[in-house]
Amino acid sequence: MEDRVTAGFTELMRQAPETAKVYLLRAKQDIDSSFGEGFAQRNPALVGAYMQTAAADFSAASGQRVYGSALDRIADALENLADAIREQGESG
16 A cells, blocks of 8 residues: 555545445444344444444544655655755855
8 A cells, every 4th residue: 555645536536435335344244243143234323333433443544654654754854954954064
């Protein structure tokens, strides 16, 4: 997985329902596995909460990865700039 989102808005919009479907199917599987067959169907609010939790977790983790990578690149650039300024001061 890359540290940058390269998809355009159209691609992101196309992917969104597929992501929701993955969360929905996984919610049903996990909830029924934990509480018995049919429990997910009888408890749609639990399915929704599961999906929201999964989406929030992915959003937080992927955001941290993207922002962390960007901050690392900024820190490296600032360090290089500081080194160049030090070298300039020493030679001139």
